[in-house]
Amino acid sequence: MNELLTQGLAIMFIGMGTVFAFLCIMIVAMHAMSGVVAKLNKLFPEVVPQAAGVKKVVSSADDEVAVAIAAAIFKRGK
Amino acid sequence: MNELLTQGLAIMFIGMGTVFAFLCIMIVAMHAMSGVVAKLNKLFPEVVPQAAGVKKVVSSADDEVAVAIAAAIFKRGK
Amino acid sequence: MNELLTQGLAIMFIGMGTVFAFLCIMIVAMHAMSGVVAKLNKLFPEVVPQAAGVKKVVSSADDEVAVAIAAAIFKRGK
Amino acid sequence: MNIAEGLTALWNTTGLMNIILPADPNLKGFEQILHMHGQWMMILICLFLLWLGIKKQFEPLLLVPIAFGGLLSNIPMPPGEAIAGPTGFLGIIFEAGIHKGLFPLIIFMGVGAMTDFGPLIANPKTALLGGAAQFGIFGALLMAYCMFGFTMPEAASIGIIGGADGPTSIYVTTKLAENLLGPIAVAAYSYMALVPVIQPPIMKLLTTEAERKIQMTQLRDVSKREKIVFPLMILILCVILLPSACPLLGALCFGNLCKECGVVERLSDTMQNALINIVTIFLGLSVGSKLSASQFLTVQTLFILLLGIIAFSLATAGGVIMAKIMNMFSKTKINPLIGSAGVSAVPMAARVSNKVGLEANPQNFLLMHAMGPNVSGVIGSAVAAGVLLALCH
Amino acid sequence: MNIAEGLTALWNTTGLMNIILPADPNLKGFEQILHMHGQWMMILICLFLLWLGIKKQFEPLLLVPIAFGGLLSNIPMPPGEAIAGPTGFLGIIFEAGIHKGLFPLIIFMGVGAMTDFGPLIANPKTALLGGAAQFGIFGALLMAYCMFGFTMPEAASIGIIGGADGPTSIYVTTKLAENLLGPIAVAAYSYMALVPVIQPPIMKLLTTEAERKIQMTQLRDVSKREKIVFPLMILILCVILLPSACPLLGALCFGNLCKECGVVERLSDTMQNALINIVTIFLGLSVGSKLSASQFLTVQTLFILLLGIIAFSLATAGGVIMAKIMNMFSKTKINPLIGSAGVSAVPMAARVSNKVGLEANPQNFLLMHAMGPNVSGVIGSAVAAGVLLALCH
Amino acid sequence: MNIAEGLTALWNTTGLMNIILPADPNLKGFEQILHMHGQWMMILICLFLLWLGIKKQFEPLLLVPIAFGGLLSNIPMPPGEAIAGPTGFLGIIFEAGIHKGLFPLIIFMGVGAMTDFGPLIANPKTALLGGAAQFGIFGALLMAYCMFGFTMPEAASIGIIGGADGPTSIYVTTKLAENLLGPIAVAAYSYMALVPVIQPPIMKLLTTEAERKIQMTQLRDVSKREKIVFPLMILILCVILLPSACPLLGALCFGNLCKECGVVERLSDTMQNALINIVTIFLGLSVGSKLSASQFLTVQTLFILLLGIIAFSLATAGGVIMAKIMNMFSKTKINPLIGSAGVSAVPMAARVSNKVGLEANPQNFLLMHAMGPNVSGVIGSAVAAGVLLALCH
Ligand code: NA
Ligand code: NA
Ligand code: NA
Secondary structure, eight states: OHHHHHHHHHHHHHHHHHHHHHHHHHHHHHHHHHHHHHHHHHHSOSHHHHHHHHHHTSOHHHHHHHHHHHHHHHHHHO | OHHHHHHHHHHHHHHHHHHHHHHHHHHHHHHHHHHHHHHHHHHSOSHHHHHHHHHHTSOHHHHHHHHHHHHHHHHHHO | OHHHHHHHHHHHHHHHHHHHHHHHHHHHHHHHHHHHHHHHHHHSOSHHHHHHHHHHTSOHHHHHHHHHHHHHHHHHHO | OOHHHHHHHHHHHSHHHHSSOOOOTTOOHHHHHHHHHHHHHHHHHHHHHHHHHHTSOSSHHHHHHHHHHHHHHTSOOOTTOOTTSTTSHHHHHIIIIIITSHHHHHHHHHHHHHOOOHHHHHSGGGHHHHHHTTHHHHHHHHHHHHTSOOOHHHHHHHHGGGGOOHHHHHHHHHHHOGGGHHHHHHHHHHHHHHHHHHHHHHHHHHSOHHHHTOOOOOOOOOOHHHHHHHHHHHHHHHHHHOGGGHHHHHHHHHHHHHHHHSSOHHHHHHIIIIIHHHHHHHHHHHHHTTOOHHHHSSHHHHHHHHHHHHHHHHHHHHHHHHHHHHHHHOSSOOOGGGGGGGGOOTTHHHHHHHHHHHHHOTTOOOHHHHHHHHHHHHHHHHHHHHHHHHHHO | OOHHHHHHHHHHHSHHHHSSOOOOTTOOHHHHHHHHHHHHHHHHHHHHHHHHHHTSOSSHHHHHHHHHHHHHHTSOOOTTOOTTSTTSHHHHHIIIIIITTHHHHHHHHHHHHHOOOHHHHHSGGGHHHHHHTTHHHHHHHHHHHHTSOOOHHHHHHHHGGGGOOHHHHHHHHHHHOGGGHHHHHHHHHHHHHTHHHHHHHHHHHHSOHHHHTOOOOOOOOOOHHHHHHHHHHHHHHHHHHOGGGHHHHHHHHHHHHHHHHSSOHHHHHHIIIIIHHHHHHHHHHHHHTTOOHHHHSSHHHHHHHHHHHHHHHHHHHHHHHHHHHHHHHOSSOOOGGGGGGGGOOTTHHHHHHHHHHHHHOTTOOOHHHHHHHHHHHHHHHHHHHHHHHHHHO | OOHHHHHHHHHHHSHHHHSSOOOOTTOOHHHHHHHHHHHHHHHHHHHHHHHHHHTSOSSHHHHHHHHHHHHHHTSOOOTTOOTTSTTSHHHHHIIIIIITTHHHHHHHHHHHHHOOOHHHHHSGGGHHHHHHTTHHHHHHHHHHHHTSOOOHHHHHHHHGGGGOOHHHHHHHHHHHOGGGHHHHHHHHHHHHHHHHHHHHHHHHHHSOHHHHTOOOOOOOOOOHHHHHHHHHHHHHHHHHHOGGGHHHHHHHHHHHHHHHHSSOHHHHHHIIIIIHHHHHHHHHHHHHTTOOHHHHSSHHHHHHHHHHHHHHHHHHHHHHHHHHHHHHHOSSOOOGGGGGGGGOOTTHHHHHHHHHHHHHOTTOOOHHHHHHHHHHHHHHHHHHHHHHHHHHO
């Protein structure tokens, strides 16, 4: 029983410790990231690439369809 | 040939018998079910739980999305 | 090196030859097909079967749903 | 390798060289012709099946992939690289999805998720019509076994064509007589598409004008709770009475429960769309991969096609006659035209009942009434399949 | 075979004959009863689970398929043909999808593609609440190991119920203690559905009225770039610190990256819909296939259900208390009610926080604030799972 | 196990401990560095590929999953638990989907279901342009084999990059030189994304201003029947002439037939959406799992990248020059700019033709004309792949 408890507590401390260690490092990394990204956003404002991004979202596969549709419309429009 | 016919007819009688037995029991069970459900529907009218059911159909996964959308709208509305 | 080059060139000639042979036969076959189909289209104008085709696109599975929906509407309409 | 060697190697792989196989000294006569010329003949047959699917719209969702799978599997390839062989594209899919029985069950789930058992619940006695239509299965089995020399498992697989239920046919045939899978699947789906042609003459022959004019009373409303309990009830009955039908009926009931319970619409939608479509593509292609000349171009295939149409006809007659028998003992008459819907082939058979009914009496809408025998025919076929799996295995 | 023989053969396969197994001379007492009567008892239990899923709407997307899988797997079939056996429908799916670990990871991908980490990025320190809630995992593990006699891998699998994360529970249990998969999956999903019942009393007990009224400041906007970098950051941290958590966190991060990067919407949509739905159907059914009497009708199952609710309660308490501790050291107070959202159970736990908060102060909208601990709880559970997989394997 | 032991065990599994492997006494110099530092270098490379996919939008649908798969497979895990290993998540998917050849064929089905062969049928002779562009494949093969010391199967796999067709590249490489799959897939998809950068200078170099201004006559209408017959015709030709190309062309033709025949829209929609998306996710991730340091960080990879761009350039030049040759012999001139579209990379290459054409003459819409060589380039590459599979196997 005593050994079980030792082992169980060991797992518990290691486990909770790892979880908190991971999350604390994550918090630090998130603050760092936010800082870096904030600077990046100033240097290269996000708006322009974003707009392009949204436009280009249509994938090459969709493009293919789009071309086909365009072709169909083109024909019909004749 | 004769033995084949015996065997074939045996399968046929067993098969059709089982099918009808199954369906007859099913018919009885359906009548019983309808009776029980009719009583249940009187005791606990279906309308209220149904309405709730329809509302809650959105699954937890959809909820997640809903929350995200709500958040987005919330932000934008600011 | 010399043998490599011989082999490589052999593959190249065989490969490009096969590609062109295939495509040339395809071109001939396409012309033949267009001719045959053009005649077919005159003999059996495409319009009627097409329209039927479009209508019948709903598959048997969809039909099932359609029947169910029809039933539902039928009930409600009562 | 120089150019000449390369060209020779390539030439030897071409279909031109291999589409007609060299004569096998051990074979004679018709078998020799089949051995030598079977592949291109099968390609022609597959093109004909494609034409049936595309132009005649014979169950195209299945027949187009089946025929295309047949085309692919009859391409002359070097041994060990055949597309339908154990390491080929279609061979792998067949092994994983058909041989192990997954695909037909997944399709049955989707069928369950699309089926409304309401009309059956509203008028339970119509289930007997769906039972009587299973006579087609056992009549054809009897003929196949006694008159055409098939073994019992083969006869059972052929009989099940009369169930007019593609996934059930494929599931049973895979378990009992995999060698007949190609012709049986083709027969099952072709005849399902021919229901509007096969059934009306039989229906008219067996009924009088007066019978066809019988109008049926409006079906009662079925409550949500009944619809939820129904699939569970079927499953429990099946557990108690006939466990061997449980994979099929279990899949059907699961799909139907998901549809009716109203709390898992995501899953029900997926079963009715993405999942059933994906599985249909692969089921069709891999069933088609069994359309090899040695298994399809046989006199057995002709027998199967013949027995299949007999099975459909007997099933139709069984349903109609059962309706007439029931009318002898019951006060509320049923229109015997709905009996033919007991063959399943949901919902085409029900439509045929409706159409023939309208011809006799333009005010006579039988569609909803015919859905009762129609869906009970699905259950009946699955029960018959369970019996055959239990006894003929 | 004549009719009598056939009927006997068929009768011997019926469930009526096999639903109660013959007594095994080697067993005694309760074990004997279980052996003989287990199957129909499990069928009743599965019907109860279905009722919970359909009527009470306990995570129906999972509980309905799990319960139905349980029904199917308890059908008395001849040995070698059981639906959950190695050649049966559910057995094959289980082997391919669960045993090899694919299904939970694919679902985690879908969860990632549905999760918005924005509220966590806007207020990073709330991640600590998601960490503290993992106390439920380790508290329950300790009790299972020291007080209930489970082995360490079993205790770890039970503890992970407290992570309130279905796929994580299934993934870990499959690796560590597959024999407990049935009860653990049932407990995990049932308690996740019970979050609105389990949590509020604990939350109210541990907080004062004043604390519950704390209003939190509006979250800042999070830029697209931060959201794209975040999943990569998590993965890199995981690579460096805890590779054993990488399959789970990797799948989550992949899904989230696809959602946030904005250039692969086709894939992100598919992960959130067709793919996650298909996998949910098969995951549910095949997890349910582990609901066999011999593995479920044991005293261990009762212990697991008990430990599961303890785990949830400890997790809730852990999150709330952590929030109160943080308030001691920080100037900007956080409302301790959002601590309970650290258990994951996205997004139900966050809603519970919001609801209890509104009861105390009708102007107090905690939903978005609670999403931070909520999603960090998912990461925390995956980290805890990684630790357990690394140490208990 | 006490805390110290547990912490040590955990520490030993961390990536911090394993990201740099201990020196191997049998290795020297660059190989030693690769052995020790390869994993984190590959992680950086995968992050770069992600950046290319997300920020530069290089074929993101493939490059994002490939790069993420690469990240996951370079996580330092204990041996036997690597995510890309035989029992790992990605390893299992790779084995089932790529090694057996299913995924590329399923994607080709989807491509078929999205492709409109109408412009090719309307102007058949443009097929020659798609043929000439295959010169890229064989030119690069020749260089790889004679100048860079690759074996013939490797050289063939590298050459096929010039086909500008992802699934074809992956299918061929899996069969001929699986060890090069990672770099070849990366090269194939990267260069496909770079088509708008690589092609225009070559096109302008090889054409005169006058040629670029050539206006082409309106394409004729193509009837539905022609579109239905076309995929069957291609398949029959392929059966007769080159069975080894049949898996690829068969899948393409099946998809296209389903699209054009108009009676199986459910299946065609599924191939274009749910199915291709699901397979793309898993294909990308599992191809990425082959981005291991030992296979990617080699001088061969540099050669492959170099040969890939040479292949694309030769293919572009081949198409343009062929167009000029055809103009010598034909009265109705074609604009040589559409020759470059013969490389496939549907529909990007056709757009490039259109754009360069508009620069020379703002009234000159080449898009539809360029679709002819574009789709014939897909067929041409598949034929070339068939030749290589037949001769280099
Ligand atoms: Na039937
Ligand atoms: Na959690
Ligand atoms: Na190409």
